[in-house]
Amino acid sequence: MNVEAATVVEMRGLVRRFGAVSAVRDVNIEIARGEIFGLVGPDGAGKTTIMRMLAGVLRPDAGQIRLMGVDVVAEPERAKPHLSYMPQRFGLYEDMTVAENIFFYATLFEVPARVRRERARGLLEGAGLQAFEGRRAGRLSGGMKQKLGLVCALIHTPRVLVLDEPTTGVDPVSRREFWGILYGLREEGVTIFLSTAYMDEAERCSRLALLNAGEIRYCDTPARLKRLLPGALLAVTTRDARAAHAALEGVPGVLGRLLMGDRVNVRVDDALLRTPALGARLAERGVRDAEIAPVEPGIEDVFVTLLGGAPERGAGGAE
Amino acid sequence: MFDRLRVMLMKELLELHRDPWAMFRLVVPLLLQLFAFGYAATFTVNHVATSVLDLDHSQESRGLISHFAATGRFDFVDFATSQADVTRDIDAGRATVAIVIHAGFARDLLNGRTGPLQVAVDGTNSNTALIALGYVGRIVARYQADRTGVTVPAAAAGASGVSVTLRERPWFNGGLEDRWFFIPGLIGTLTLIQVVSLTAFAVVREREVGTLEQIMVSPIRPIEFILGKAAPFFFIGLGEVLLITMVGEWWFHIPFLGSPLVMLLGASLFLLAALGLGLLLSTLSRTQQQAFALNFFIVNPFFILSGFAFPIAAMPAAMQWFTWINPLRYFLVVTRAVFLKGVGIAVLWPDLAVMGLLGAVLFGLSILRFRKSLD
Ligand SMILES: Nc1ncnc2c1ncn2[C@@H]1O[C@H](COP(=O)(O)OP(=O)(O)O)[C@@H](O)[C@H]1O
Numbered sequence: 001m002n003v004e005a006a007t008v009v010e011m012r013g014l015v016r017r018f019g020a021v022s023a024v025r026d027v028n029i030e031i032a033r034g035e036i037f038g039l040v041g042p043d044g045a046g047k048t049t050i051m052r053m054l055a056g057v058l059r060p061d062a063g064q065i066r067l068m069g070v071d072v073v074a075e076p077e078r079a080k081p082h083l084s085y086m087p088q089r090f091g092l093y094e095d096m097t098v099a100e101n102i103f104f105y106a107t108l109f110e111v112p113a114r115v116r117r118e119r120a121r122g123l124l125e126g127a128g129l130q131a132f133e134g135r136r137a138g139r140l141s142g143g144m145k146q147k148l149g150l151v152c153a154l155i156h157t158p159r160v161l162v163l164d165e166p167t168t169g170v171d172p173v174s175r176r177e178f179w180g181i182l183y184g185l186r187e188e189g190v191t192i193f194l195s196t197a198y199m200d201e202a203e204r205c206s207r208l209a210l211l212n213a214g215e216i217r218y219c220d221t222p223a224r225l226k227r228l229l230p231g232a233l234l235a236v237t238t239r240d241a242r243a244a245h246a247a248l249e250g251v252p253g254v255l256g257r258l259l260m261g262d263r264v265n266v267r268v269d270d271a272l273l274r275t276p277a278l279g280a281r282l283a284e285r286g287v288r289d290a291e292i293a294p295v296e297p298g299i300e301d302v303f304v305t306l307l308g309g310a311p312e313r314g315a316g317g318a319e
Numbered sequence: 320m321f322d323r324l325r326v327m328l329m330k331e332l333l334e335l336h337r338d339p340w341a342m343f344r345l346v347v348p349l350l351l352q353l354f355a356f357g358y359a360a361t362f363t364v365n366h367v368a369t370s371v372l373d374l375d376h377s378q379e380s381r382g383l384i385s386h387f388a389a390t391g392r393f394d395f396v397d398f399a400t401s402q403a404d405v406t407r408d409i410d411a412g413r414a415t416v417a418i419v420i421h422a423g424f425a426r427d428l429l430n431g432r433t434g435p436l437q438v439a440v441d442g443t444n445s446n447t448a449l450i451a452l453g454y455v456g457r458i459v460a461r462y463q464a465d466r467t468g469v470t471v472p473a474a475a476a477g478a479s480g481v482s483v484t485l486r487e488r489p490w491f492n493g494g495l496e497d498r499w500f501f502i503p504g505l506i507g508t509l510t511l512i513q514v515v516s517l518t519a520f521a522v523v524r525e526r527e528v529g530t531l532e533q534i535m536v537s538p539i540r541p542i543e544f545i546l547g548k549a550a551p552f553f554f555i556g557l558g559e560v561l562l563i564t565m566v567g568e569w570w571f572h573i574p575f576l577g578s579p580l581v582m583l584l585g586a587s588l589f590l591l592a593a594l595g596l597g598l599l600l601s602t603l604s605r606t607q608q609q610a611f612a613l614n615f616f617i618v619n620p621f622f623i624l625s626g627f628a629f630p631i632a633a634m635p636a637a638m639q640w641f642t643w644i645n646p647l648r649y650f651l652v653v654t655r656a657v658f659l660k661g662v663g664i665a666v667l668w669p670d671l672a673v674m675g676l677l678g679a680v681l682f683g684l685s686i687l688r689f690r691k692s693l694d
């Protein structure tokens with residue numbers, strides 16, 4: 001397969017400053033057709049800024065962006081028909097109904113009147129919104145609003161879909177449905193570029209870029225990112241995970257600890273060597289029911305270890 | 320192109336239609352201001368609390384006092400007996416005006432000399448006082464006329480009989496019907512305030528809600544967006560012009576001597592400029608607060624430096640220059656002329672042309688400034 005021809009999005013040496021703040025510094029991203037490419041990073045890392053530049057609504061200070069072969073920086077208007085961008089806060093007209101919102105965006109994107117109805121029906125059905133056509137957008141739940149935003153964004157069948165934290169603040173069921181729609185789109189060859197604060201969603205991406213302070217630190221498939229982790233991961237399961245977390249401070253060979261609700265993920269340099277020492281320390285501090293077992297790292301562990309901090313709202317955890 | 324423009328229009332009208340308060344917000348403040356100006360903003364003052372000190376006790380002095388009483392403008396709150404009483408009345412705020420007729424008033428008049436009349440006003444309530452002083456001048460003139468059978472202009476009253484000495488500079492209302500002057504002027508003033516803020520807020524709201532970002536990523540052209548945003552407010556503006564005109568006609572009975580078509584043309588050109596101004600403000604503001612502050616700072620000078628209430632000729636030169644780029648200045652000329660003088664395009668074309676030019680420039684600037692970018 002010709003790799004060059006399959007490249008849909010290409011960003012080279014992107015730089016963007018806001019006054020003294022360097023929001024994006026030297027970012028390079030290449031996305032192939034049909035990928036679901038995830039951008040993960042703490043608040044203020046520069047995710048939104050990158051997406052806005054790709055969508056052609058913000059000019060980079062330096063660097064190139066090509067989308068389906070079009071130079072986005074030089075000719076943003078020529079790139080727009082190929083792309084759909086759903087901002088972090090999708091702008092729906094809350095006083096207009098679901099159908100009216102769709103009609104509005106369809107006309108704005110010059111979807112021919114003949115196909116508009118057909119396509120809207122298909123998308124609404126896919127999103128489970130067909131029963132709400134006549135409802136005002138302002139009266140939809142958060143998850144339904146995001147799905148309506150997606151329907152509006154998809155009405156002109158873009159080849160590239162840019163989604164800025166599309167599921168933030170959306171309930172788990174709606175999130176799963178949302179991802180169902182995204183997988184369906186990928187089947188149709190749509191390329192998806194999204195940012196997320198949920199680690200379970202990051203895990204579903206075909207590739208991930210870990211962004212911090214405007215720089216891409218790591219960029220690879222989730223599986224390969226996990227292999228970057230040094231040492232091994234042990235899960236300490238106990239009724240009092242908090243006490244266990246505190247007890248394990250300063251044990252030789254422990255590289256990091258992460259409290260995960262009912263357990264503590266402990267990164268050690270050598271699992272076989274350190275397991276007995278961990279058990280001894282826990283017993284010494286009165287944590288007696290602890291079970292220690294090796295686990296596969298989740299993307300959150302990768303995040304914490306590689307970036308030295310979890311994204312602020314990264315509550316998802318590995319499924 | 321026309322599809323997108325149409326759908327923008329449809330969206331604006333739908334939103335307006337669905338907003339239960341829209342009608343209220345459009346009409347009620349307008350009517351409130353109209354009636355406030357129609358009734359309150361007038362140079363006519365009645366029932367001024369007045370203290371009288373008659374030290375002459377003559378038939379002539381009583382005649383002068385009855386002239387004051389007859390107008391209904393002055394309410395006598397005290398017939399004082401000494402200068403000290405009068406001073407106390409003014410100081411205590413019991414009276415706004417004091418009329419003092421000195422001893423020898425009648426003798427002087429009979430001898431052909433000027434009879435001294437002193438009028439004191441409470442300077443703290445300067446507007447009422449100054450207006451009241453204007454009446455004093457006219458009443459004295461009327462008194463003169465009745466006494467001698469010769470009509471004397473108020474301002475010259477002192478020269479031919481009664482001399483009025485005033486503690487404050489006299490000010491004279493030239494005898495215009497104030498309402499006739501104000502209400503046609505309100506058409507432009509109120510519409511400007513409403514249309515500029517409506518337009519500015521409409522765009523800034525989209526920016527705040529996030530729909531603007533969404534529109535920017537679409538292939539829409541700036542001119543389509545701007546026209547789609549502005550057109551509904553153009554018609555709203557025309558509706559407001561019509562409303563004020565009708566209330567002026569039927570409620571306040573302002574004469575309308577000119578042609579409705581000239582009025583329509585003037586209003587359209589003026590609205591073009593007002594919309595352009597609102598759009599320009601919206602491209603300069605990121606948030607509704609900013610738009611609000613900017614609106615306040617921009618619209619107020621336009622209002623003050625327009626000739627609506629303060630004569631342009633009395634302004635310092637720099638401010639007079641500013642009035643040349645103030646669309647309200649021209650529209651005030653047009654409305655007052657159409658209402659009160661009945662003149663047509665033959666006379667008004669320069670004002671109409673300048674308004675059109677200003678509108679085109681403001682509109683053009685806002686289209687140029689509305690780049691499809693968040694920068
Ligand atoms: N319009 C702007 N003006 C000034 N600073 C901005 C603007 N947009 C973003 N920034 C700054 O750039 C940095 C990156 O922001 P953003 O791209 O929104 O991050 P993220 O989406 O990852 O949370 C932050 O420090 C933010 O404060």
Ligand SMILES: [Mg+2]
Pocket residue numbers: 047048049088164
């Ligand atoms: Mg963001």
